[in-house]
Amino acid sequence: MLVRIYVSIWSKYRPAILKMMIDAADESQSYQLSHHEFKALNxxxxxxxxxxxxxxxGKATSGLKDSAVAQDLWEILQLSRKASELIADATFRFSMDKQFILHIQKIN
Structure with missing residues (x-):
């Protein structure tokens, strides 16, 4: 069974992520996450x-294979009706850099 280590973090940030997805229609969005939260869990x-x-x-097209962090984000996005609606109609790129800045870009 897969252990979903980071689901609690993504659940906490879900409202901010949804707002960023909506705002990404105009321009790419960035959000500083707390590195200690991720490190405390793992x-x-x-x-x-x-x-x-x-x-x-409505599908993850790349990035799930090698990242538990991305897998857990995808899990949370699928549980959100609003996120599912947004993903059904557009392509989004979610990335987190080494400084724990989450970037959300709407591609189309």
Whole structure:
């Protein structure tokens, strides 16, 4: 069974992520996440928190394979009716860099 380590963090930030997805229609959005939250959940990780996840037409098209952080974000997005509606109609790229800045870009 897969352990969803980061679901609690993404659940906490879900309202901000949804707002960013809506606002991404005008321009790319960025949000500074708290690195200590991620590190507290997985203290043995050697910095493998950064990811790039692309979703389109209701499906994750890239980025899930190698990142538990991205997998858990995708899990939370699928549980949100609003996020599902947004993803059904557009392509989004979610990425988090090594400084724990979440970037959301609407591609079309």
């Amino acid at each position: 203290p043995t990780s050697k910095g493998a928190f950064s990811f790039s996840l692309e979703v389109s037409a």
